[in-house]
Amino acid sequence: MNKPRVSFFREYRTILIFFLVMLVLPFIIGLFEGSTPELVWNNQGTYSKFIQGLLIEIFILALFAMSYDLLFGITGLLSFGHAMFFASAAYATGMLLKFTSFPFWVVLVLIFVLSVAQALLFSLVLPRVKGITFALVTLGMASVFHIVVTSTDLSKYTGSDVGLQGYPVPAFFNASAEKLRFYLIALFILVVTYILYKSFVKSPTGRVCVAIRENEGRAMMLGFNTANFKILAMIISSFTAAVAGTLHALYQPAIIPSIADLGFTVTGLLIVLIGGVGTLSGAIIGAFVYKLLDFGLRRFIGEGASFFLGAVYVVFVLFIPYGIVGTWMVRRLGWNQACKQGWQRLLRVFKSPPKD
Amino acid sequence: MMANEFLFETVNLSKHFGALAAVDDVNLQIRRNTLHAIIGPNGAGKTTLFNLLSGNLKPTSGKVFYNGNDITGQPIHRMIHIGIGRSFQITNVFPNLTVFENIRLASQAMEKGNFRFLTDASRLKKCEERAWAVAEKVGLKEKAFSPARMLPHGDQRKLELGMILAPDPSVLLLDEPTAGMAAEQVPELIKLIREVQADGNKTVVLVEHNMNVVMSISDTITVMNLGKKLAEGSPEQITSNKEVQTAYLGGLYEL
Numbered sequence A: 001m002n003k004p005r006v007s008f009f010r011e012y013r014t015i016l017i018f019f020l021v022m023l024v025l026p027f028i029i030g031l032f033e034g035s036t037p038e039l040v041w042n043n044q045g046t047y048s049k050f051i052q053g054l055l056i057e058i059f060i061l062a063l064f065a066m067s068y069d070l071l072f073g074i075t076g077l078l079s080f081g082h083a084m085f086f087a088s089a090a091y092a093t094g095m096l097l098k099f100t101s102f103p104f105w106v107v108l109v110l111i112f113v114l115s116v117a118q119a120l121l122f123s124l125v126l127p128r129v130k131g132i133t134f135a136l137v138t139l140g141m142a143s144v145f146h147i148v149v150t151s152t153d154l155s156k157y158t159g160s161d162v163g164l165q166g167y168p169v170p171a172f173f174n175a176s177a178e179k180l181r182f183y184l185i186a187l188f189i190l191v192v193t194y195i196l197y198k199s200f201v202k203s204p205t206g207r208v209c210v211a212i213r214e215n216e217g218r219a220m221m222l223g224f225n226t227a228n229f230k231i232l233a234m235i236i237s238s239f240t241a242a243v244a245g246t247l248h249a250l251y252q253p254a255i256i257p258s259i260a261d262l263g264f265t266v267t268g269l270l271i272v273l274i275g276g277v278g279t280l281s282g283a284i285i286g287a288f289v290y291k292l293l294d295f296g297l298r299r300f301i302g303e304g305a306s307f308f309l310g311a312v313y314v315v316f317v318l319f320i321p322y323g324i325v326g327t328w329m330v331r332r333l334g335w336n337q338a339c340k341q342g343w344q345r346l347l348r349v350f351k352s353p354p355k356d
Numbered sequence B: 001m002m003a004n005e006f007l008f009e010t011v012n013l014s015k016h017f018g019a020l021a022a023v024d025d026v027n028l029q030i031r032r033n034t035l036h037a038i039i040g041p042n043g044a045g046k047t048t049l050f051n052l053l054s055g056n057l058k059p060t061s062g063k064v065f066y067n068g069n070d071i072t073g074q075p076i077h078r079m080i081h082i083g084i085g086r087s088f089q090i091t092n093v094f095p096n097l098t099v100f101e102n103i104r105l106a107s108q109a110m111e112k113g114n115f116r117f118l119t120d121a122s123r124l125k126k127c128e129e130r131a132w133a134v135a136e137k138v139g140l141k142e143k144a145f146s147p148a149r150m151l152p153h154g155d156q157r158k159l160e161l162g163m164i165l166a167p168d169p170s171v172l173l174l175d176e177p178t179a180g181m182a183a184e185q186v187p188e189l190i191k192l193i194r195e196v197q198a199d200g201n202k203t204v205v206l207v208e209h210n211m212n213v214v215m216s217i218s219d220t221i222t223v224m225n226l227g228k229k230l231a232e233g234s235p236e237q238i239t240s241n242k243e244v245q246t247a248y249l250g251g252l253y254e255l
């Protein structure tokens, strides 16, 4: 009666196809603009490089959103402070590169430590507050961070409103000289993270995280010390967001404080909602939709695009609560049912558990 | 003295909700390897008493002893590991997970290896086998892969029972396991409970409204009313107890 075990390639077919397509895409785009694969390989080809840049941003966003989905979609924790995990890693990267002469691997180790420390900080309040209250507490903590990085007193270190600029990026990760390399690194990290996340969800630990999302009280009754599992999910998520933040700092010429505000957390949440809560692959698809819409509309409508985008997202979330991947997975239900059940599912996060 | 004869013992146990004493100074002893029923009208405090025994609620005063040890105030997640399993009057499962996964998680909790991130959960072979065995026992094997929320009510009650059987606890606190079940399904479930109790050397504490069932399967019956213990004894003693009859049985239930 057990489900047959499927091979690795079978199981991860879709993401592997995605990987291959993304691998050859820069070269195919190069062909369209008349650059040979060799030229693209040597970082020539204006249009191909432009697309690579756009995709790098999408990959980073996807990584950030996926880390959010692990908390929100898999473990059922609603955080409004997720941007802090990303932004603190970005700022730490920039500041350590600018003000210290640590080798890059030391920088990475420090960022890892920092990400774990933040996860533990958020976890401190976990046993005491749940649902929307937890979200507000995390928002409070992240707001403090945002205030610190924008404070003019510290502008010497953080650049305050203008952002942190002029930090030296290690040659290996220098995207302006070696864009294709950076593109491949970002792609590789995204695909590996996705596969690791997927196996996490199927692991004994991951199953407990899902159980916590479904009904934490019952998971506790079954004998799981749920606090430990939530802290673990928090650490994994925080670390992944930190990886995304580090990539962001290395890729962008400057680190601006808007990545630390609530808006950026909402971006992560929105991407997850568009792609499909709890699906993980939805984070990738959502990031594509979000970035391409954002980019396209800004190009054609200009700054007025924000309002229009907002409307699109509201309508999207209202009528497709399962998101793109989620709706595909429940396609047999029909739209009406999918809409109703999708909403029930989303709203569960806000409800306190039933008392017996 | 406590350790031998009684598996569970409460001492002056009380739980107040504001001014209401839902459980009021209850001294209850539950003999090892027996089936002990707790009956009483709605609002008598049976579920609250269960919540105190299972650690879901902290008592206002009094203590709970299990195997002679004071377990008052133990964290909920410890309970199953010391042998106390509990099922709920209102079905309390993981609605979007499959029947199998619900039961499998219940047995996974008893395993080492809950902190493994990258191996598939299905590699925990013992758990898988246990879950299949339990699914079969409660008659849900055919529905193993449907989501729990899609089950009809009677099957949800069976799942609730499956989730308490999977970890194989030594005491089962069953809060109205047949609540809302179709009448023809009740005997089957009761038979199962009796079987589990008898051939597993287990202690069962049961809240049940069906008097025929209670009278036929219980070793001991405790009658509760308004948070207090009204009477206690064998089914025969309870049936013939005048106080019980006037205060409770005669009014609400047909014997």
Ligand SMILES: Nc1ncnc2c1ncn2[C@@H]1O[C@H](COP(=O)(O)OP(=O)(O)O)[C@@H](O)[C@H]1O
Residues within 6 Å of the ligand: A355, A356, B017, B020, B022, B040, B041, B042, B043, B044, B045, B046, B047, B048, B049
């Ligand atoms: N969490 C609670 N808060 C306030 N009152 C409660 C709570 N739980 C139960 N009660 C009250 O305690 C009394 C006993 O309830 P309960 O234990 O559920 O009775 P039973 O299970 O015997 O029907 C009832 O009057 C009920 O309203």
Ligand SMILES: [Mg+2]
Residues within 6 Å of the ligand: B046, B047, B048, B089
């Ligand atoms: Mg009750």
